[in-house]
Amino acid sequence: MKSAVEQKILALNGDEAVAYAVKQSDVDVVAAYPITPQTIIVERFSEYVANGEVETAFVCTESEHSALTACLAASLAGARTFTASASAGLALMHEILFVTSGCRAPVVMAIANRALSAPINIHGDQSDTMAQRDSGWIQIYAENAQEVYDSIIQAFRIAEHPDVLLPTIVGLDGFTLSHSVENVNALPDEEVKKFVGTRRFPNALTHEGKTAPLKLDPDYPMTLGPLAFPNYYFEFKRQQEEAMKNALSVIKQVHDEYARISGRRYGDGLLEPYKLEDAEIAIVCVGSTAGTVKTVIDDLRTEGVKAGLLRIRTFRPLPVQGIREALEHVKAVAVMDRSMSFGGQGGAVFHEVRHALYDSSKHPLTVNYIYGLGGRDTSPSQIREIYTDLQEIVKKNRVEEPVKYVGLRE
């Protein structure tokens, strides 16, 4: 695909790509608290503020809990808002994650994915965001710094879409993406500004019976964040689920529109298949590991092995139908999880992919590989071993060990 505009190639690490995208997205309020490996994002962004390169209020809060609260409140006051965090910081936000989605505040947050304590570990895995998968936030995971940049810009449009109005996380693997410098094609400032536009507000009925944009506005007083008893609470939650459903098509639309300007596509915006069409064995993964998997697939293909990949880009909402359709012709599927769901027999991605495949009449064999916890590297040879295992599973037509661990001393 060709780009419709002239783009600038910048050498940026993933964190810097986030900061650069936020700088271009006409954000009103950024409230954040430092935590490795996210810190570069707020450092760079505060430099933009200090040098007058952005018209953004930067609120350096005393905790992540207050950072997200300030973004939530600013968002409900009508501002476009952004924050960033990781690991313990996201865990500290846990309570407010639910409040933000429940208040339908379209906050955008970058998470430099990092392991959770204990033992304390600053390196990459996806335990932090996977633990928040039921918090009502859209979750998009990037494969490289370029996609990080593109996804942040798209996230504002997705989150603020009146049919969606849900907060959105863009996940980038800690250090692997957050701290590795890559070439990033950046759109011109005015193109991004045009693409994100200004915030649109759905109308709501005030207690005075007036119709007004849904926000805190002294001209149209509204009570936001009220108490709902059993007679109303359930409907609020059902509406959030409806918004998630709407997000499936909005994410695709926004991704398409962006692709027309940038020339870059990531599958359909929800799922990115790689050489999957005729594949007999496939890996499913989330995040930067997909890059390694793709190179292994290229090698295997030259050897005549029909290997493929399905990268889940959008994990929330989960494209259940898309996953089923993409995988049901495959004989055996290895799902890679970079987090644990203790006692749950496998990781979160495994559970959800198996759930998506349950309604398929073909039922590919599925196996789970837990890998890379606490920043442990996963090599091409280990990925190759997974494909070898899958060939064995196909041959035996059964999975002997449903949950395996990659590169672990046992």
Added chain:
Amino acid sequence: MQSEEWKFTAKDIAEKPDLFMSGHRACAGCAPATVMRLIMKAIRGPTIVTHATGCMEVVSTIYPYTSWAVPWLHTAFENAAANASGIEAALKIMKKKGKIKHEHVDVIAIAGDGGTYDIGIQALSGAVERGHDFLFVLYDNEAYMNTGIQRSGGTPLGASTTTSPAGTVIPGKLEPKKPIADIMVAHEIPYVATASPYYWRDLITKVRKGLEVEGPAFLHVFAPCPRGWRSDPAKSIELSRLAVETCVFPLWEAVNGEYQLSTPSKVLALAPQKKKPVKEYVAVQGRFRHLLTPKFEKMLEEIQRITDMRWQKLLKKCGIA
């Protein structure tokens, strides 16, 4: 300070529409509800109010009803000051960018003692350190009343609550109240004051002053809770007078860190014989009932001692020795 007490006459107040409206579900004799109404009488223009979780939030915004005629937001318990930070930052930058038209919007954060002394103090301390222009109002009913009268950092010495019950051995709460308003003065913010609903004009004036200063302001309002204090619902306002007259809850202001007594307390400083014994205040509240038994009379003496000690310290700060 532009505001003078004389600006708020009973007539002015009566004529001003209520922005905290009736129909809420507060208990009979709830002083916090009266405090909300008085606060909203001091509003000077476009205003956004944000609440911590607590009694006043719960009774006033039961979906699909509301008692608030101003834009109002609740998000959680510990973060009223962070809500205010976000709203204030958003309003300022959107004004600068021409996205909103109001020249100025006042921001008021309201929390109970739990949402201020305890779970809310981190967000509060952070917000005032960052210098956000907002007024934080603490309505202090001296325990977690919404969850059923559990002790907080604002519960006074000797009070019986459901988590500091007066037993046969322990005479209620063993620790005195945290000096929260002094802690806020230590943050070197431009305005800190205490108020009591009996002295309604003083209260309204202080709210207005808190709104008028540039930067953070903190108002500590005494707010009796008949359910939690086991007091007569008809006597909540009298109790809020008695607390001042016994110097249990003196009224003062600290403008740019300079303490000065407000008139009701200044009268007592100038005529110490008018200062009533703490026992008069304690005797009309069931939460202190056990202190009137011979077994725990020492605790009552201790409450008097601490009250006097704090009063003397305050007089010193106000330059009255």
